[in-house]
Amino acid sequence: MTRFVLALQWSGRHSALDPAGPQAARIDSLWQFLWIVSAVVLAAVVAALLYASLHRRRHAEPEQAGAGTRTVVIGAVGLTVVILLVFLGLNFGTGRALTIPPDGAVQVRITGKQWWWEVTYPGNPPSYQVTTANELHVPVGEPVVVELGSSDVIHSFWPPDLVGKRDLIPGETASIWFQADRAGEYRAQCAEYCGHQHAKMALLIVAESRDSFDRWLARQRDSARTPADSLARRGQEVFLASSCVMCHTIRGTPAGSRIGPDLTHLASRRTIAAGTLPNTRGHLAGWILDPQRIKPGSRMPANPLAAGDLEALLAYLETLQ
Amino acid sequence: MTALLAASAACERETRRFHDEAQPPAAGGVRLTALEPGPATSSRALRHPYEDNAWAVSEGKRLYSQFNCAGCHAHGGGGMGPPLMDALWRYGAEPENVFASIAGGRPNGMPAFGTKVGATQIWQLAAYVRSMSGLVPKDVAPGRTDHMQVKAGEQAAPEAVPRNAAPEPPAP
Ligand SMILES: [Cu+2]
Numbered sequence: 264m265t266r267f268v269l270a271l272q273w274s275g276r277h278s279a280l281d282p283a284g285p286q287a288a289r290i291d292s293l294w295q296f297l298w299i300v301s302a303v304v305l306a307a308v309v310a311a312l313l314y315a316s317l318h319r320r321r322h323a324e325p326e327q328a329g330a331g332t333r334t335v336v337i338g339a340v341g342l343t344v345v346i347l348l349v350f351l352g353l354n355f356g357t358g359r360a361l362t363i364p365p366d367g368a369v370q371v372r373i374t375g376k377q378w379w380w381e382v383t384y385p386g387n388p389p390s391y392q393v394t395t396a397n398e399l400h401v402p403v404g405e406p407v408v409v410e411l412g413s414s415d416v417i418h419s420f421w422p423p424d425l426v427g428k429r430d431l432i433p434g435e436t437a438s439i440w441f442q443a444d445r446a447g448e449y450r451a452q453c454a455e456y457c458g459h460q461h462a463k464m465a466l467l468i469v470a471e472s473r474d475s476f477d478r479w480l481a482r483q484r485d486s487a488r489t490p491a492d493s494l495a496r497r498g499q500e501v502f503l504a505s506s507c508v509m510c511h512t513i514r515g516t517p518a519g520s521r522i523g524p525d526l527t528h529l530a531s532r533r534t535i536a537a538g539t540l541p542n543t544r545g546h547l548a549g550w551i552l553d554p555q556r557i558k559p560g561s562r563m564p565a566n567p568l569a570a571g572d573l574e575a576l577l578a579y580l581e582t583l584q
Numbered sequence: 585m586t587a588l589l590a591a592s593a594a595c596e597r598e599t600r601r602f603h604d605e606a607q608p609p610a611a612g613g614v615r616l617t618a619l620e621p622g623p624a625t626s627s628r629a630l631r632h633p634y635e636d637n638a639w640a641v642s643e644g645k646r647l648y649s650q651f652n653c654a655g656c657h658a659h660g661g662g663g664m665g666p667p668l669m670d671a672l673w674r675y676g677a678e679p680e681n682v683f684a685s686i687a688g689g690r691p692n693g694m695p696a697f698g699t700k701v702g703a704t705q706i707w708q709l710a711a712y713v714r715s716m717s718g719l720v721p722k723d724v725a726p727g728r729t730d731h732m733q734v735k736a737g738e739q740a741a742p743e744a745v746p747r748n749a750a751p752e753p754p755a756p
Contacts, residue, residue: 506701510650564702
């Protein structure tokens, strides 16, 4: 059954039925238990109905409910109450187990924006803080505590392979923790309607070994270098002279606005525009020229750039490893 | 029947024009000062592309704080830049004048945004600036603020009949 449902999914790494960590596994086993019990109850009810309709009494009988009927009714009500209480207890236990994070967890902060995710790893000293977008890296087998906030409307963080949903509410900080036991890429999705592009608001979670996680984090701390190549250098000038600086940050350059995603390490990301497109040169060009075709209503305007400027700009963006 | 008619009238929704590429006002379309040569032109003939569109005005409102106009003009009350919610205009209140103020800058310290912000967003900003003194229709002006309220929504702004204010003399 599980396998069958999985096969219907468009991508193997966005499924609540294929848990990749202890939290999702607990939710999954609770769900399996609930549905098996519910299926048995449904089968019993249908069987009783069938029995009753096939064995109709031919004549109205004067004497009402006998002792047998009463036993059946009391038994069924009692059983229902017991089953519901068991469900309640199991739900409560699962909820408790998912709430309290163990000590020494990796700390991350995620801010929901219309319609992308800002991801921040606090640093010690603070200059080690790392800011990226739409991609969350975590070490395999270690607990991760995610602090959730929003800068506009309510969003909801939902990585079904790892844990359940948690809402991001403006002005409040929520938190959720999970642990990925299998290396791989998992897709999280905004699960609270937040405007036109709610559907195209995904976050990629990359679970990797502690070593490669540390290497990734260290690389994300660096500022962008001025490119050596002359075309890319011209691209940097295009970036700094056009609208991009009104909204984007590239650390190491004067561009420091935080309306849109931080682009300092854009080329290291697998997707652009919150999991909407793979990060390839062609998609990047299409996105920069007219984001409104790809995500209508998105908060990045069209940029009618001359062909030469666009080519230089793309060459520059590709150096942002 | 009446109910049906009323219901179908209510269905006419405002459209959000995401694919617009708005143009800057035509050169010479409006006289910015009385000193310009040529016949007087009526700027009323040029329609502002967004003043009938609530979504565009609210985008202007968002950009007004994101692009930090509030840093100099506060929420319309003025700071080192002049107030934008009153009736006094140094460089004119027509949509084209406001567009020109934002795109080209003004000599006493208003930066030019024209090379960094596209025409669509400048029109949205201009529509929002005008909504602060009640110059756009009430049903289009923003009704509230997403953040902490510092003043009533623009919808509540009384229409301020624009008057000319002399620009401050440039600092010596
Ligand atoms: Cu959403």
